[in-house]
Amino acid sequence: MIAEPEIVLEARNITKRFPGVVANEHVSLTLRRGEVLALLGENGAGKTTLMNILYGLYHQDEGEVLIRGEPVRIGGPSDAIRRGVGMVHQHFMLVPVFTVAENIILGAETGRGPFLDLNVARQRIRELSQRYRLDVDPDAYVKDLSVGQQQRVEIIKALYRNADILILDEPTAVLTPQETEELFAIIRSLTAQGASVIFISHKLKEVLAIADRIMVLRRGRVVGETTPREATERSLAEMMVGRSVMLEVEKGEAHPAAPVLVLDQVTVLDDRGQQVVNGVSLEVHAGEILGIAGVQGNGQTELVEAITGLRPVRSGRVLINGRDVTNASPRRISETGCAHVPEDRQEDGLVLTYSVADNLVLNTYYAPPFAHGIVRDDRAILEHANLLIEKYDVRTPSPLTLVSALSGGNKQKVIIARELSRKGRLLIAAQPTRGIDVGSIEFIHQQIVAERDRGAAVLLVSAELDEIMALSDRIAVMYHGRIAATLPAASATREELGLLMAGAQPLNAAGESPMDGRAPVNVQQRGI
């Protein structure tokens, strides 16, 4: 081993309080030149707060930040960039109708007087792109780029401003497995040339694959530091949650029966009038979980909205229990026994300013025992709430507590409790565990499997391939509004699904990859 490289960034004893919570408590971290430090933790563990402090968006209450050994007070993002710290946010900040070069120079325009001179910038972007193998064309319009390419534009944006400390906030959330591997290759080429990277994630596999060191945060504190060599997925999960967790979902064999949900050549338009679901036909049987895999934005959201009556079906038919419910009202579809865990829980699934009890009857409030005629029965609503809070382990001080006060996991449990307690014949669950803690994920997964075993048909839509693979009995891959293939879950592999998600034809999935022969880096084989 050679001498340890210099420390480029150091945080000492950072404490940051918000009204009612301590987001960071005596957190210290060091980042050396050329290394990848992974910051692992559940939502709400304080990862983002810490990074926002390093990026100058917040200022710490206690502790200090040192950049290249020098104590600094970072005044804001532009100050952070001047000191060489760049951040790539989860949501990109790009102007779609601008070219790559225009986006990159935005805020740091080059030119003479009031006139832009893009040539200098273009040249530098090409150099950076070549040096780090980013493969970005400065003259392409951002709207024409894939999500993975847009992310690389964001990385160049930071490099263009001479950042050599890069913070990547949940960078893989929007990527296919193959794009993730490409990103990892880029990260390695960055660190090989002296840049340092802080990689924020809650995905154990990725952290083990890319990090040199792993720091785990829980409830605002550093609970441990380890390396991929010493850690396993299980040990990391335990550090993250604070107790042992089941990573695998225990489930027996499926016993599929008659079809409950039948889609026949369904097409749907999105808000802008583009056809985003192009003739989808599917059957979901009682007693099975059909998972829809796919990168976000391939029509899954619109498909679920169309089935549940929230969005018009343009053509084709939707049948539930043999009844045609195409373009029926959400109320009628719900009354056929269709439970729906919506993708956007804050926006669609809950009224945040309502109590837990009211949210638990959000779509059943009008029927007995919760109402007689138009008069609400508050006692029945409260009893119902107490029952479900207990049964579904919702952690709330009281049924009358406002839902906005609950954690993400408990908010989702309120929805799960409401939808599953209806004992419908069909459950549609869209992104049921997005952004929630591992403990709640475990519980929700068990509940979904229990629904299947009870005999319900389950349609699961998730952007997390791991979740799809763990829960589904059959997997349909959606790409550009079509079902690219439907595979039995038992024989599907990550690689195969990943290629289908990226638009490969199912027939040559095992043979030639459509990705111009660019060798995918094997995530498993890394070990330093």
Place this chain on the structure above:
Amino acid sequence: MKRAESQSSPQADRLASVRSLLRAMIVPVASVVVALAIGAVIIVVSGANPLVAYSALFEGGLGSSRAIGRTLEKATPLIFGGLAVALAFKCGLFNIGAQGQLLLGAVFAAFIGFSLQGLPAVVHVPLALLAGAIMGAAWAAIAGSLKAFTGAHEVITTIMLNFVAFNLTDWLANGPWKDRSPGNIVARTPAVAPEARLPDIAGVPLGILLAVLAAFAVWWLIWRTTIGFELRTVGQNASAAKYAGISVRRMMVLAMVISGFLAGLGGAIETLGVVGRFQPGFNVGLGFQAITIALLARTNPIAVIPASLLIGLMQAGAGRMQFNSGVASEIIDVIQALILFFVAAESIIRWVLRLRAEEGERVTLSSGWGS
């Protein structure tokens, strides 16, 4: 364990609800106090003594049984208007059109009042009230439907409909329904039949009794019925309402219809209880004061009663104040505008008092354009 926590003692619950009631009152009360204080500064600048002015104001509104009667009289249509605006707020709609709905209610109640003769009071009064309320509801339904089916913003359409209502009622009072009795040259309808006048019940005007009853009815509707739950859900989160199977369009129309019904009823009661006929100019400003009242009451139907009494008192006492202290009675309009300013810009008061924002259902003054 969670159950035990949730089933807290009734006393503790009552204590908590009293505390939250007090917390909810801080901003409105402080807004009134600050508005009165700024009003006092203006009075000083204009060369008068604010203590004299304010004590005359209260004397004129509370000092005698006649003063109290005047305050109640002023407060009655304000309660209906305040309820109308508050209920629309619950559904996320800003009904600026209470004024127009009220005018329609007033003129149609007058029409039923003067055109039918010889009916017994038990038939004539309810008929005239109902006519006014239904016309108010129909007028508001226009704005509600435009919002629900075309997305036209209710703030714009209700303002426009106010102008239409002003001119329509003017024309009715100056044309087809004009008082043709000899010697009359002003625009007004004939007086309503004596059987259509609102009686006093045990010395209290029927109007204020109906207003208080309406406040409790609206409270019950909002908090105890499924319709209220649907209205509030649409107001708090329209996309969750849609998900829950509630027809957002239907609720928007319904909220405006109930809102207009209340405003129209307020106008009808003003006609049948106070003015005795429709005469343009008599009810102007009520619909706008109703907005101040709804916000001062934080859209709570029961709180609309004291808020209306306060504004009614200022209206009733303004004349005495001008007479005793020489301060122009328009200072009352300034104070009311300041109250509206502070309850609407709540964060100023919170900043002054160093209060944190409270939890609970929000009042959104206006949703985004085209939403």
